[in-house]
Amino acid sequence: MSVTEDEAKPIQYRKHLRWGEHDPNRRANTPLGMWAWLWQRVSALLIVVLLVLHISLPYKLAIQFLLLLTVTFHATLGLRVILLDFNLVSIRHHRTLAWALPVVGLIAIFIVWRCIY
Amino acid sequence: MSATKRNVRVFRYDPAVGGDGGFRDYTLEVENASAMTMLDVLLHIQREQDPTIAFRFACRVAMCGSCGMVINGRERLACKTNVSDLPPSEDITLRPMNHFPVIKDLVVDMDPMFNKFRETLSFFEPKEQLTEPARIAPDAPEREEIRLATDCIACGCCVSSCTMVDHHPDYAGPAALARAYALIADSRDGLFQERLAAALPSCHECRTETNCTEVCPKGISPTRAIKYIQRTALVQLEVTPKEAEVEETEAPPARWEVDRATFIRGAGVAVIGAAVAVTLGSVAAITTVGPTESAAAEEWVSVGRIADLPQGKVTTVLLNYEARSGIYSQTISKPVMISRLSDEIICYKTACPHLGCTVHFENQSDEFRCACHGGTFDRSGSVIAGPPPRALDRYRHKIEGDQLLVLI
Numbered sequence: 001m002s003v004t005e006d007e008a009k010p011i012q013y014r015k016h017l018r019w020g021e022h023d024p025n026r027r028a029n030t031p032l033g034m035w036a037w038l039w040q041r042v043s044a045l046l047i048v049v050l051l052v053l054h055i056s057l058p059y060k061l062a063i064q065f066l067l068l069l070t071v072t073f074h075a076t077l078g079l080r081v082i083l084l085d086f087n088l089v090s091i092r093h094h095r096t097l098a099w100a101l102p103v104v105g106l107i108a109i110f111i112v113w114r115c116i117y
Numbered sequence: 118m119s120a121t122k123r124n125v126r127v128f129r130y131d132p133a134v135g136g137d138g139g140f141r142d143y144t145l146e147v148e149n150a151s152a153m154t155m156l157d158v159l160l161h162i163q164r165e166q167d168p169t170i171a172f173r174f175a176c177r178v179a180m181c182g183s184c185g186m187v188i189n190g191r192e193r194l195a196c197k198t199n200v201s202d203l204p205p206s207e208d209i210t211l212r213p214m215n216h217f218p219v220i221k222d223l224v225v226d227m228d229p230m231f232n233k234f235r236e237t238l239s240f241f242e243p244k245e246q247l248t249e250p251a252r253i254a255p256d257a258p259e260r261e262e263i264r265l266a267t268d269c270i271a272c273g274c275c276v277s278s279c280t281m282v283d284h285h286p287d288y289a290g291p292a293a294l295a296r297a298y299a300l301i302a303d304s305r306d307g308l309f310q311e312r313l314a315a316a317l318p319s320c321h322e323c324r325t326e327t328n329c330t331e332v333c334p335k336g337i338s339p340t341r342a343i344k345y346i347q348r349t350a351l352v353q354l355e356v357t358p359k360e361a362e363v364e365e366t367e368a369p370p371a372r373w374e375v376d377r378a379t380f381i382r383g384a385g386v387a388v389i390g391a392a393v394a395v396t397l398g399s400v401a402a403i404t405t406v407g408p409t410e411s412a413a414a415e416e417w418v419s420v421g422r423i424a425d426l427p428q429g430k431v432t433t434v435l436l437n438y439e440a441r442s443g444i445y446s447q448t449i450s451k452p453v454m455i456s457r458l459s460d461e462i463i464c465y466k467t468a469c470p471h472l473g474c475t476v477h478f479e480n481q482s483d484e485f486r487c488a489c490h491g492g493t494f495d496r497s498g499s500v501i502a503g504p505p506p507r508a509l510d511r512y513r514h515k516i517e518g519d520q521l522l523v524l525i
Binding site for chain 2: 011012013014015016017018019021022023024025026027028029030031033034036037048051052055056080081084085086087091094095098
């Protein structure tokens, strides 16, 4: 495309598109790593809420369990970032890390919980 | 192979018209899905259906990096993506990349990315004047470390996939950082410290979403590159006072003009932050300075029928009642000594006024006795002997019908 000097009207660029804008198939194609990032943020907010509940209503098993669950989920996703940060696990396995760590963490927590209660 | 009809949705934006742009649908006969690339799709549409459609391409073999676009929700090269790579049930959706201003249809302005390349000093500066070209063997550890990073064709797919590019305007983005990394890891490079210092602040904007790693058509991982820069800086970045001074003098004056979006974002963060701080802070404050045990509200608790309490005796009754304090409720069991020694009913606390041991009534001696230190009280509760400083404490009581109630 060429614009001649005579053309008075300057080309008007469209503001950059943003993630998901005009993008019907984006959500289905969202990579796992991004979900890992997003879920860690969501669980962080959940921890704040559950922590307040836990402090105000101590000894409620349901809240304790949910808090433990959320903290574990959040921590394992954080572990993923640490492992990648320090190259302790090759970036090739980043997808495996994103699902395997939370799964292992949650299973461990279920076992611990069953042993206690 | 029989031809199949595929619906192709192409994002159209006309700079002469402006506006938001949107998809236009085309229908295309696909002869051989595994041999037809997205570039072929676009060329077919352009030649046979709509000559006004604009897109960029050059080499057709994934070397020039011109034809990066978002194909069915993912950044890919149009020349490298076949129709068969997409699910047959989905429409083919072609859309310009994110985070680049759209010039026309699928053509974007790549300047923002190349400006970032400049900011991170993504050019080679030899250490010393060499007459002979430096030799790095393909299997040298240094070469292994850099791996594919030198293969970058600057197509912009990673920049389009990275959501942090949009949220942090100062972020250099995955492409520029991957390039900076390849140069930082290169022992021939003469701008090691400068490059490290220029690239490092941007690395902190990476949230390890690994979108860039997922979409790179050349198999490069900018995520790994960013982590490498951070690790290297951790050990090798020299922070000298002189550099800090230079930075200070060169810093642009503070900008006070804030656009609406920035203000709203800032205000939003402030509100959420304040809400969290107030919630946690108030809980912490109440726990710290508030009374550990608030004065329990007094309530009337039924002891039972008066007829059940034998005349001329002291009966110890265990009261079970629900105590409420704020949102807690607790079942409490508390003993009360009901004296019907005279006509008057007296309800005593069982705790000795001395040190709180349990007092009981001894029928033989007709006295209340505390086992701990020998405190002795007469039948009206007055101290006869021992250390108790005062008479037995009493509860107030009242009679309702045939029931005796005690104020606990």
